[in-house]
Amino acid sequence: MAEIQPVVMPKFGLSMTEGAVLDWHKAEGETVAPGEELMDVETTKITNAYESPVGGTLRRQVAREGETLPVGALVAVLADPSVPESEIDAFITDFQANFVPPEAGGEGEEDAPRAQKAETPQGAINYLEAGGGSGPPVVLVHGFGGDLNNWMFLQPLLAENRRTIALDLPGHGASAKQTGSGDVASLAAAVAGLLDALSIESAHLVGHSLGGAVTLHLASTAPQRVETLTLIAPAGLGSEVDADYIDGFLKASRRKEMKPVLQRLFADPSLIRREMVEEVLKFKRLDGVDEALTAIAEACFPQGRQGLSYREALAGLSCPVQVIWGEADIIVPVSHAEGLPEAVTVTRLPGTGHMAQMEKASEVARLIEGLMGRA
Amino acid sequence: MSLQMSREELLHTYKTMRTIREFEERVHTEFATGEIPGFAHLYAGEEASAVGVCLHLDEKDSIASTHRGHGHCIAKGCDPKAMMAEIYGRKTGLCGGKGGSMHIADVAKGMLGANGIVGGGAPLACGAALTAKTLKTGGVAVAFGGDGASNQGTTAESMNLAKVWNLPLIFVLEDNGYAEATASAWSVSGTPVKRAAGYDMPGVQVDGHDVFAVAEAAREAVERARSGGGPSLIHVVFSRYYGHFEGDAMTYREKDEVENLRRTRDCLNLFRERVGEAKLLDAGELDAIDAEIKTLIDEAVAEAKAADMPDPLRDLETDVYVRY
């Protein structure tokens, strides 16, 4: 393989314009397999291990550790050891000469996917569409206090092969702040409402945390709409839930209060960056959010416990179902993955917290692709 | 001049004027002992103004007062005992000892504060009148101010604004002859009534020793304000018995000026004569009120002296903000 392959600064989520290479996991001369962690990339929101999209020998670390580069800038070059240094140099020179950094908020952003709103009987639902294709789309449903940005790493990976839709549940993100009863059924009705509004007959559902219970509810009440079901650290399979997280999230109005709450979500709390905390606070400051979240918390997690079990419903599902759980999850314990019906595939991810779709995006994407292949 | 007050109003008027007089005379005496901290500006001699005006007000109405504000406070219904404690700087004071003589206030009673700044109150009274107008409470506001304040830009600005916004507001210009030590005859150019006319505002001058005259003028102005007729000015002419502040030897005044006033133009004596001649109240009733008030003020002073001072550890840094 004499080909020279560039690795560029990835774009995590819609708003990322630049990132810093925090540290290299591979030294020059080491072999890198596709999907192997190549480096840590720090953005203003989060720090994430970046998995190499290509394989080969790491011939050149173009980015210094700590260096901030725009999205699309050359960070590394992979090639076979047989390729002479002079060709690597020429490749870098040529790449740099032709590289035009994207302008923040400039014209280049026009084609980028934008969130939009659909009117449903449950109020306006905000959603972000990416990717295309004719098959049933993937619909991504976040958990309590989350929003469609929880899928910022996963959605672009899934969107390479098909249409994907990430939504904001009622009371969350930019969706309507009225939640009705705020229980799982009402949230599931909103997801169904969005499918109706977008004329989607059936979809591959991915639900995270409380979104897991929401998708379970939908799958058990409207099985014809569900092609496959992926549950990431879902609610609804046991009674425990981290009451400190729920309470803390409801009460925190300042950065210093919110940061430790959000840190509970990740196995490595240092991943949380300033802008992620600020974005959550921006959401929480909106009029009506406190009331909406309180209503949902009271309906779904009365007295700091999970109010509903979907274990029986799960047993009755005919579509392919899998459960993915971080072993270091302290929000919803991984023990809830035990004793599930045999047909349900369970994957436990070591060193992973409650946010597997962010902490281990590539792996989760591969698992979802695998399940969809079985449909 | 009309004496058309009910018996209750007459008794209330006399009792309130007597309370102010007794309160002020007592502050004067006690101040001399050195036990009262800071400044005190006494209202003795001017009682007919505060009482004649406030007779027509209730708790939905607001007043802004002056540094010489004890009389306005009592006339607007503030508790004399809590006022005395405030003047002594006690924790039991109307403002917890944080305001003192110059800042006694009881917002709940519509008394928006004595005011340490000459001319400071008129804009505030405009605001209170604006609240009444905007919320349609039926309330009015009164801006008490002295001859000194009448020359301040704030008064001129407020008279214009009150007229432009058609506010339910009465400017009561208490002209006691002296702004500090300077005579109003020298410092006030023209006449306040003509100044009001310049703003197209009704204005009237009254004898401030005659509570019936003040009450009559105030009745008309308050009715005008309540019925949407806009602001008025009452120029009350009288004098004060004490100095600008306690300790002022008043060497700028004629030697027997105050003595003559007390003998011939005292508002309480005039009231007694008028109601006596008209056989509306008998002297015994009024003597009983005097005794009752003397006891009240005795108690007020005794209780104030016995009360705790505010606690530096607990009270110094509180009440700056509602939330910070």
Add this chain to the structure above:
Amino acid sequence: MSKKSFRQAINEAMHQEMERDPNVILMGEDVAGGMGAPGEEDAWGGVLGVTKGLVGTYGRERVLDTPITESAFVGAAAGSAITGLRPIVELMFVDFMGVCFDQIFNQAAKFRYMFGGKAKTPLVVRTMYGAGFRAASQHSQSLYPVFTHIPGLKVAIPSSPYEAKGLLISAIRDDDPVIFFENKMMYDDEGEVPDEAYTIPFGEANLTREGKDVTIVAFGRMVNLANQAADALAKEGISCTVVDPRTTSPLDLDTILECVEDTGRLVVVDEASPRCNMATDIAAQVAQDAFAHLKAPVRMVAPPHTPVPFSPSLEDAYLPTAAKIQEAVRMTMNAAQREVA
């Protein structure tokens, strides 16, 4: 969420709060567009159009033009605040505080304390500040330190359209008097602003950049210059934290100290005149509470101690710039390393 100008963000905040609370009123010179004038209604909406459209929605009982008598109407706003309204008063230029300051600092600021905690004064004074507009000495000052000095007042200085809307709604809902400083150079600045009402808590600094070498504290429009400086310095390998305190009273000193502890170097950028401004105040407090963490002397970037000049050549030289901030940061980086105990 959509792109809105600083002006629109402030206008939207007032719209939404007047809609939400009938006790909120607005007063100031020409805010209702010029009462009594024979031409079109709502012609101006304040001198820079910030209040445009409000009188049409909320009427002349709640949107009040005033004569040019700042003492009377600022005082009236204070008086209406202690009697039950929630007035927003526009003091066109903060330089005009000279003709109404008594009503702000002796009256509104002190009611609560003087009256023993038995008064609330939910007053907002919106006012323009800042140089760069060729408006010369009496229309260009940055007088927020003067108000910050007064116990009883709160002082907010928004640095972006998002901050402006959230801080103004917080100010209107606050039960204490708030002086709200709008930089006149920023009215056309655009940024993402939620369509819904939202509040930003007072006394919580925002970190607009996070770095490890130098902490830059800046206020209002200076935050944007500090961000530009930080971005340029990042390319030189100097990483800066930029702290926008949002409010100077209350001041989030804890966050400033924490950032100084992390970086060991501090630059304070202040558009106010250099004596007794926010920069000197913060430098003093950091010297008192974080001296042991400092690796270099604190540097202040502020205008010279002169009135704001008129001529463009002079005014441009007067104002802090991103280049001046970068220079100050480099000086802290190059200062001789002090032995830290």
